[in-house]
Amino acid sequence: MAAEAQPQIVVEVADQPPSPRRPSRALKPSAKAREAMQSLEDVATTSRRAASEYHAGGYDARSTRVWDSIWSQQPDRDGEVRYTDAPGGDQRTTRRNVPNDYRAAKHDWRTTRDTRTQLSEELRQARDQIDTLQRNPVAMASSQPSARGSYAEVARTPPSSQAKRVEEKEKGNVQVADIRKAIETEARAQESMGDWRCAAVVKEARNPDRVRVICRDEGEVQLVKEAAEKISVPGVRVLRDQLYPVRVDNANRTAVLDADGNILPGAAEALGTENDVNIAKIAWLSRKDTSKAYGSMVVYVTKGSEARRLLDGRYFHLVGESAYTTVFAPREGPIQCYRCQEIGHKAFACKKPQRCGRCAEQGHHHKTCQSVVLKCVLCRGPHESFSKNCRRFEPDSSAVGRPHRSTHPAPRSGSADGVSQTNYSDARFTSCDHGSDHRAIETAFDTSVEDRPSETRFLFKNAPWAEIRTRVAANLERIPWDGNVQQQTDRLMAAVTEAVYGLTPKAKPSPYAKRWWTTDLTRLRQTYTFWRNQARSRRRIGQTAPELEQRARMAAKEYHDAIRRQKSSHWNDFLADDANIWQATKYLQTGSGTMGDKIPPLVRPDGSITEGKAEQAQELLTAFFPPLPARIEDEGQRPQRAPVHMPDLTMEEIEQKVLSAKPWKAPGEDGLPAMVWRQLWPVVKDRVLHLFRTSLRDGDIPSQWRNAKIIPLKKPGKSEYTLAKSWRPISLLSTLGKILEAVIAERLSHAVETCGLLPANHFGARKRRSTEQALLLLQEHIYKAWRARKVLSLISFDVKGAYNGVFKDRLLQRLKARGIPEPLVKWIDAFCSKRTATIAVNGFTSGRQELPQAGLPQGSPLSPVLFLFFNADLVQHKIDANGGAIAFVDDYTAWVTGPSAESNRTGIQAIIDKALDWEKRSGAQFEGEKTAIIHFTRNMERFSEQPFSVKGEVVKPKESAKILGVVMDRELRYKQHIARTAAKGLAAALALKRLKMLSPRTARQLFVATVAPVMDYAANVWMHACGEKALSWLNRAQKIGALAITGAFRTAATAVVEAEASIYPVRERHAQAAASLWINIHTLPGTHPLAMKKVRTTVRFVSPLQKIARVAEGVRVDRMETIQEYAVPPWVPRLRPTLEADRGKAAEMVNKISGIVIATSSSVKKGIVWHGRPCTGYSLQHELARL
Incomplete structure (x- = not known):
């Protein structure tokens, strides 16, 4: 039975018979009881004496010795450093710690007082029993059975009762006298029991929520059991019988089961008589629908001694045959009710209507079901509701998850404890059905060969750009400049695509082409x-x-x-080019999600399966763009900020975005990467500037920029890729439209930082703000709460489908309220409206479909900053000693502080109510599975496991939670996160080692770019908890990476291979990260939350930031420059560089320029780059004189 959420009173029938020879003898405490009582009184006396001395205000040597004796017995309750006073010690330290220890001693005194009260109650009940026996010994003797059993027989009699549900509101309101009165009233209702009384009803010393009823003999045990099952005391439930399971293998099924697979009537009694045990029930383990004559079962005996005897004997008698007994280890899993088929409770406590576990219909049991169509109540899948292969029974699919390649041979004999699988494509993985100990693990792969039409691929790297520029310039001269945005875009795209598509060579793919094939191989063949x-x-x-x-x-x-030599040579030549290194690393990442992921037939929510690529595309679009809630509450009138002034677009800011765009990133539907616009910029820049200005002036966007080509990619670690939610969309947009979006995003970011349009605690998608800074800010407040002897309770939310679920009207309203000018708001309205999409599924591209609820497009550089405005009201929270909040784009985290976790419930509930209210007004949805609550404390007395209710779902506080990529436990030990980081680093290092024939320089570059960042992510947050053992985990990945660089022997020392590979040790990288953090903190502007955080050195609960401050205590930081997010606005002209290869012409050019001239020069010699930057003083003096 699952444990109740709150403490409850439990009645348990126990058998403790009095002496049969002297029934009227007075009961006296034993010697051990008297010793325990005396020791408790001594401790209580010491505590009272110490308390009186403390209140008197004396801190003499005598009181110090008393506190020392108490402190030596108390554990560290607050996680702080305890100081032991001695005669002549520091009285200031004593005064600081005495109040804490006084509270601890007071707590022990209260415990002692409760124990004495309980012992007094037991003594009083014993005196009442003695008085009853003395007043009416004849009646008591007549109530006892004539045949009295031995002590062993009475002791072996197990308690038996029926479990009852305890109401939450009635817990804690039950007294021992109520239970005693109810049992005596029920027992006296029987004949000849009119004056019967319980021998004793007492609470257990170790478990105050459990009450024991003391009985005189075995007959009285049965009497009390019958009475306990009939009583109805609010807040009380009766413990069920204690049963001991024993597994029996090689059991003859005909002796236990009938033809229908049911347990034979009387089988438990017959087998119990044959084996001289008392069997309460039998459960058959093996499958009942098989033809095997023997199987396994579990017998539940009522006594632990009998269970031990069966296990020690190793045999079980079964109708003249022998079976084998072993320890029964039940499979752990969620508790399921077989009445309503839901998870979380059992049938005896269920009040919901009965539902069939086979067909999911109401009104009948699954044993009487006649339906042939199976349907699960939990996941609506085509199987029984109690099938252990249901997806709802897989809380962590990574335990088994996807199969891995293995070349180990299968065992020759014994059970199949492992599975070997070789030569399969990870991209073909569809599902993995597992979860039962008696069924094979079934992994499905899609091996069908699909017909993918080959698309025309242009070789832009081999394009004649000079000729293309000439033709584009000629085409543009013939088209007019007037017209609306759509007309100008159509003309520009027609002129560009005609020249690019006509002059760029096309690839000629062949299914038999091999990149490594040569003419010499043709001759040899x-x-x-x-x-x-x-x-x-x-x-x-x-x-x-x-x-x-x-x-x-x-x-x-x-x-x-x-052939073998040519393959190796081709691979070496491929890796010799630095441009191909990153492409080679993609080959090492299995299942990372590529454009060629094959999508299997998808299962709809109603259980049907898609047929054809068109239905697959429609199902994915429906899952990627869900509709908004039917009702979205109004926000009402909002205070409006004065609009921020923004000048017209300039040529320079557009040109900067064109040149800084990634040249070969996947383009949209037009197929033109950013490199095309970079090459054609000299001839199209005036047209593009005019087009962009017209678009912002009219608040309109052409249809080419509204359309997205969606590529579904796998979400890593999913067990069922037949569900649409196991895929995520990537939107490929027009590169020309993305350039304008990047320009507007830069302007909005400048307005945010210079005018303070967003909360300062909003991290992500902003300059000079990172996840590490957000985590350090949170960690500082946790340590601050601990130093104040408080608990910091945190709740984390994650918005489901953040960008796609943005409600456009609410976004525009919030943009206006925060000062975005009206023309720009009008343009953003057009940006979010009338969007269309095509989706590529297994080589099939669907037609354009209008998206009723598109939200913000994935992949747009403007979407992140717009989402910050969308949820700014949720994050707008002051950070102080009582609580605070941070956010990183769509991850929202808030906390409160208080004396205990229980006292923080009101604050956490207020945060939940605020978040749900924002959800109703915004049309967004929080993902319930990712909502996490954690109480940060190192004192278990201040911790609480009381759950919270979020949108009807029960959310229990966790021991650890993943916050912004770091697993933070409630004590901030970071053991789980360090182990997880070491595992990821080891996987990355092993992937690097798979690349053969790499030069040491290339391998080191890959290590620095792929392995080290995995192990060093947010290192300043957790490196203080990285001890020697945790460091050894990280050094494993460090050594494998060093071996991949140097090719040294496996037995070489880690320090040696690190030095030979020229890579920094883990500790050194952590020290560099700490130094960089300390410098960056002192260069942050004053509006940054971490810059406003004053780092003071303390003795108790020293935070990682304080440890870094101690190390850098002697470093001068007063002269460090404050670096703003934007030195100048984006539209202000920058310094224009001029490149001149001839030295003489460069000198003449310098003399012709008026103003400050900075000349740079560089050269390469023996692999070393020499660089110089002289500043001409004559030009500087001339400019100053001119001014």
């Missing part, structure tokens, strides 16, 4: 084919030609050896 055919012809006519056979074998060997 022809030679091998000739001699092979000659030898084959002789064999067909029955002649033997040893010379031809030998020539054919030699030609075959030469041909295949050449």
